[in-house]
Amino acid sequence: MQFTSKLVSSKVLQLWGSNDFLARSEANRYLMEFQGSPLAWDVSRELLENSRELEVQYTAAQILCYKVSHNLNEFEACGGSISTIKESYFKFICKYLQSNTGDNTIILLSKISEGFSYLIAYDLTKGNCSEDFEKCLRISEPFFLNKGTGIELWITLNIMRYMPDACKKFETQEQLIFQLLSRILSFLSESLICCISSQNSLNNHNMKYKLLDLLIDILIEYFEKLEAPLFRHLTLSQSIFQLMQVDICIAPYRMAELFVRGLPRCSYYMQKIIPLGNPGSICKTYEDNQTLSFDVEFPYEGETLIIKSLLIYLRSLFDKLRNIPLASEKTLSMASIDESHEMIRMKTWSRLKMEIPQIQLDNETERSILSWSGVMFNLLEGYSQLFILDETSTQNSGLNINNPLTFLPKMLSLLLSLHIRIPGILANIWCTLRDLVNENILSHNQGVQLASSLVTPAIHSITIQCRDDYYYWQQLGITQDSIILYKQRNIGHDELKFTEQDDSAIDEYCDFLDTANIHIGDIYFFLSSLGSNYASEFITFIYHSLMECCREDDSTGCIVFLRFADSLIESTNSLQGPMSNIIEFSCISTPKTQSCIYQVVLLLQKAAFLLSDKSLQNIWFTSLKYLLDISEYCNLTLISSTFEEICQFGADHILNSLHSDQILLELSERVILIIQHKIRFCSNESIYNNISKIDENIGLVGGIVHCICYTMINSNKSIEDIAKILQTFLFHLVKKTLCYPDTIPISTQLTSSNIPNSYNLNTEESILNGIWSLYVLYKILKIFTLLFCSSKTDTNLASISQKVLRTPSQQLVLFLQGIFSNSEQFGNFENNIGHLILNSISLPSKSQGYGVITFASLLQQHSRNIPLRQLMFTNKRNLLKESPNCLLCPNDIIIAISCLILRIISDSWSVEQDQDPSNISVEKSWFHWNSVYYKFVKQHLVDIKEMEQNPIILIKKHGACTMIVCSILKKLPQIKREEFINSMKNDYTEIMLYEFWIRKSQTIKNIEIYRIIEPLFQWQITYIGNSHILSNSAQSVIFSPYLNSCLSIALQALESKDKFLINTVLTYLSRLCTIIHISGKYPDAWKVHFSSIIVVLFSNYPYFHKNLIMQTCRLVSSLLECFPDDFLKIINRIIFPDINNNQVDNRTNPFRYTSREQNKIIIRCFQNLRGAKLRQLLIDISNIVNGIIDAKDCLLPYELYLQNINQGNTSIISII
Structure with missing residues (x-):
């Protein structure tokens, strides 16, 4: 490419002045190449000296500065003399001072000064810089002789300003400090004194202030970058002393x-x-x-x-x-x-x-x-x-x-x-x-x-x-209610937060509260270092101040000291001494305003684990009583969630009480009465408010159920006794929402004629009632299985009161039979629950199934309650094309909860009747897998032709039936599993599932909700099973006529941003790859998509979530182990598209940031690395693509490692 003064000048003007984006891009590319060319030295100096356009001069100065700071050795190697560059700089400065062209060239002079500082720093490496440095100082002489405008000093000061950076570049900091620093400081001192002296004739006050600011900036940078004790310089200290005494506008x-x-x-x-x-x-x-x-x-x-x-x-x-x-x-x-x-x-x-x-x-x-x-x-x-x-x-x-x-x-x-x-x-x-x-x-x-x-x-x-009544916060509009609403909005998971509202003022207030809490905690630690008596006195002060606020009925002051107490609990990690007094006093005497209640509940939540101490039994019961009292009239989700946590940590207090049965009965009755009073869904209220009622009470259920299960298990009660108690508890919590007559008291026995045998979910109110009923059942099942049926449960505990040792699955069967048993008192209770669950799953989803998949995943992952009202919000823009930021319908919630209930119940499906010591028969029950399959899955999968005729039905269908099929496949014993798969083939259920998902994928227009399709791959993974065993179901996947469509859908899923979906798809592809290799038969669909799998994977994996790197590595390892030649051939085509004439989109090619030699190293790495080293290679390629690390530095260890492999020594260099 040709570089002349005329061409470069025209490209600069084109870059600065053209309105054509392509023209500017071309000019920028030309100038970048010009900057790397050896010709840039002479052309830049020529433009700097002769051009009249400011843009051209500045670009020339910028390029010359870059060359001076990076390529001086290149210039000398080409026979150039550094003195010529210095002369060009001095010529320009002298020309500028003579012409006095004004402030427009200030930025140009700054770049000239920077370049000159690099030349001085370079001379320091040669041990000779005094002449040029003195020449630099002489530029400012007119200012000190009262003959200049101040710009002379400004130029000299800018040269000094860049000296630390220049010396760092050339590693000459020590030479600068020992040879020039004292002289520089003396000059800066003289400049300071001259600027503030009244004898100076500088009439431009603006320039004077600019010079003073620049001088202070230089000193700050010297302190920061040289880390030198500059104040030891007496002259400098004297000048700063004078500066601090004068009244000047700095x-x-x-x-x-x-x-x-x-x-x-x-x-x-x-x-x-x-x-x-x-x-x-x-x-x-x-x-x-x-x-x-x-x-x-x-x-x-x-x-x-x-x-x-x-x-x-x-x-x-x-x-x-x-x-x-x-x-x-x-x-x-x-x-x-x-x-x-x-x-x-x-x-x-x-x-x-x-x-x-x-x-x-x-x-x-x-x-x-x-x-x-x-x-x-x-x-x-x-x-x-x-x-x-x-x-x-x-x-x-x-x-x-x-x-x-x-x-x-x-x-x-x-x-x-x-x-x-x-x-x-x-x-x-x-x-x-x-x-x-x-x-x-x-x-x-x-x-x-x-x-x-x-x-x-x-x-x-x-x-x-x-205090929120502090004038500063009042000006920002901060109120106690706004703080509570803000806290409630921001509890939960980032992907579900609704962030449309501007909370900047409350953010500032909450940040200050965090700062205040840091002060309180650190004061405690400081006083603790002086002695425990001082720290205890500090806590006592907080306690006394809280009491005084209560006596004065100052709720705002109470809130402040309750926050301080919260911080002290975190600092002390103990409730001994005055801290326990604060907890007890807070529950008994603090004002019953909503803000105070909120802060007390936060305090109890922080103290929940510590309250489990045996010595704090009375305070634990006081805390429970406080939470139940306020829950009667206060609607805060935090109350019920805190109640549940305190019950989880402190259930031993009930167990160790003399009258534990009576305590449980009283607590249960209290909770039932509270909930029966509060759970009333109104059609004239918003769906958000109605859903909030569930959130505000479900924690009370969880707390009591935990106490009942924990106490009865540790009291050697039988499973039947536990199931009977929980059935009664469940019945009285849901009898209204299951449409039992309100007028019938608890003690009245019901007959089957009084109770409906079906449950129609055709109104919003009926769906809300169903959500509450099923959520209560879900909590009971989840807590029971965690405490009693978990595989981690102690063997002795799991066999309490049982004549024979039973597996967790057998224990669950007994519990289900007990809790769903029909009786004269509860009537046809089992069938009502069964109808509700099966009818719920049959509901349509307005989110196309996205809400069902997301909610079920979140509810299963987290042990703490996730507010359902928060689940209904999503911040995914354009989630649904017609209503972005939509409020998802409650159908998704009830479907998700029903799926989770069946997932828990599915643990009982592994029990075979002939292996059960008690000969428990549940085959006729609705919760048996056979009933669930035939009553729901078969009915839910309608004829494909009907879906073709009415595509709206297909759009509203979801993946619940496939999720249930997965649960059946996972839990059934091996023989029954094979029989079940054969029956699915024979009754065309398998074909219907494939057809459903293929057509379902075609209805998805938004890649952000592509997680809808996840159950398809979960089903395929379950079919493949252990990828090292070629089972009949695995062979059916390989040779399925639908494999081609499944792989196409998988490739689309890899381009989504959903980490859960991508993880599932990566698992599917990895297992499919292995099982195909084991079978020795390669289906045509695999051959067709093999290349696309690798191309799509490497185009997208650098942007995957960091937690997906392990699964990505497993897939790449499987591809390399099973199909090494084909894999390396495809990778070679991606890395070298120009050689292979391959149409690879360079915008998504992850190897576009590496040179040809570096790409050769990457190819060799794929040939030789496995395991942890391969995973690290994938991580490093991702970091290169995302600009986190430099390719050259990153690939050097791999190059050395490969060299040692060739030499037969792999232990010298480690790349991990």
Whole structure:
């Protein structure tokens, strides 16, 4: 490609000025190639010197700067002289200073200065840079002679600004520090003094402020990048001292940032404190006219001057800040230290209250205060002694005391109360103090002294600012109700959150509450480092303050201290001492407002595990009573979920009670009455409100069921007894929702004529009743199986009260027979439950089945209750074409719960009657697999022709029947399993399933809901089974006429973004690959799609969820092991499409970011790597595609590893 000044200039102008995107792209590509060409040196210098277009000059300067910083060796190798580049730079600078073209070229001069700094840094590597450096300084001479405009100094300062970066590039930081740093600092000092001097004739005030800002920026960058103690330079410290004394319009926060960077580089920073008066102490005393004065002294005069000037400035700032009317003198007087050095001196909340100030700050002032707060933190961290100068040793000398530093702890306290964001800046203050005490940098007495001066005002300020009636939060519209709604919206799973509402104000408030909790927890740890008595006193203060708030009926104050107690539980991880008092008091005496209740329940949730301690039995029962009391009139989902957690952790308290049966009966009756009162679905209420009623009560069910099962199991009760109790409990919870007559009392016996034998789900209210009934049943079955039928259950426990040892499946059969048994009292209860489940599964899904699959998966995965109302929301845009962000219908929920119930029941299907010691016969029951299959699956799969005639029916069908078939296949004994598969073939059920899914996939228009299709592949995986055994069902998959369609659907699924669907499809393809290889017969469908599988997999897997890499590796390993030659042939076509004339879309080709040589290494890796090394290769390719790592650095270890393989040594290089 040709590169001339004329061509390059035209391309630059085209890039900057053309409206044609393609033309700009072409110009950009041309200039990128030009930048890499050796011709760029001469052409760029020519354009810089001769061009009149600013865009061309800037691009030339940019390219030349890049070449100087990356390719100077190339320039010298081509015979070039670096002095010619320097001359070009100087010519341009001189030309600019003579023409004085204005501010438009500032950005160009900045790039020139950057390039020049790289040349100086490069000269440092040669040991010769003084001449050019002095030449650089002479550029600014007109400014110091009062003959310039200031731009001369600006150019020189910019050269110095880029020096640290340039030296880092050429690894010459040490040479810069030893050879030039002192000279640079002297120049910066001289520049500072000249800028602030009234004798300077610079009339352009704007330029003066720009120069001052630039000087501060340079010093900050030097501190940060060179990590050098610059304040030791006396001249620099003197110039900064002068700058801090003059009234000049340089933003004060810039000075604060300078000290934040500079203080940690000073002497003795964070070193062990040497007592006052001892050699090496930074604090000195001296007598003057009967007065004992305190002063600071550092090893270096510059550091002493800078610290003194900083303290003077801070004192001046403190005097300005304390004029703000923050509090009355009466309030501040509480901070006086009493004789006992008591840590928390605010005894009651009433004395803590004060008139809340409304402070309005402009942006500059606000930023300054925040920045100087950071300086105060650095002072406290590095030089704590300044805050605790010990005057007690000199009080008996008869001299007057003059300590100018007494304002420091007061200023720190003042800052905490001044602005809502300062606690965030000072969040680490207590951890720092704790570490200083633990590392003996601060003595115990010094730590106590610091705590006495800082803890009280800190708690004071944070407590005030946490109140939602604080003026700042009121301005943002924060209310207690809005906070609760916000919390409820954000509990749950990210993929289901509804995030349309703007919560930025509440986000800020909640972030502040998190910061406040950090302070409270860290204060506790700091006080603990001083002694357990101080920490206990802190908790007692929180307890007393909470009691005082309750006495004053201050619910807002109660909420604040309840939050603090929540934080302390997390910090202490114990409820001993005053913490248990807080829990008990909260349940008995706190106001019964919704906000207070919400905070108490959060506190109980945090304490649920700790309440299981035997010594806290009474408090545990008090907590249960509180939750049941408030649940009668308060509708919060958190109440029932907390009740369930407390029951799960503390069921031993009931077991260890003398009257455990009576306690269970009373708790059960209480819960039944509460639920019967609250579960009333109204047609005139929104579906959201009705579903919320289920969420608000299901936890009560789970808690009581857990207590019943746990207590009866550990009391050696039989399964029949447990089933009888739970059947009664279940009946009274669902009798209304199952349409039993309301007028019949609990004790009345019902006959079969009183009870409906079917359940019609034709109205929204009937569906809601069905959801409640089935959700209660699901909770009972899930808890029972987890406690009693789990394979992890202790053998002795699992066989309690049984004459013979039974398997978990046999125990489940007994339980099901007991809980679903018909009786005179409950009538035809079994059939009603059965009809409800089977009719529920027959309902249509308005989400095409997506909600059914998603909800069933989520409900099964998580042990905690997922709010159903939250399940109904989805943030997937355009989930359904006609209604994006739709509210999914309740049909999906009842179908999902029904599927989960059958999935639990399916554990009983593995029991064969002739192997059952009790000869339990359940074949005629609705929950037997035979009944479920023939009453639902066969009826649900309608004739394919009917679906063709009415496609709407097909769209609303879901995968529940296939999920049930999978459960049957998994649980049936081997012989019955084969018989069942044969019967599916004979009655055309298998064909109907295939036809259903093929046509179903054709109706899906949105790839985001493609998970609808997942049951198809779950069914195929179940058919294949153990991929190392060629069973009859596996052969039917291989030779199925529908294999071609299944593979096509699988390829589409790999392009979706759903990690669960992709994981299932990867498993399917991996097992299919292995079983085809074992069979030795390769079906045509596999041959046709083999290439596409590899292409689609490698085009998409770099964007898979990180948890899918293991399954991806298994598929790639299977392909390599079973079909190595074919796999490598396809991979070679993907990697080298130009050679193979293969039409591979370069936009999705994962190897487009690697060179030809690197791709050869990748090919060899696929030939030689397996197992963990292959998985790491796939991870690294993904990281290259996503720009996380560089291909060259990433592939080097593989290259070395392969070289060692060729040499017969594989142990030298590790690539993992």
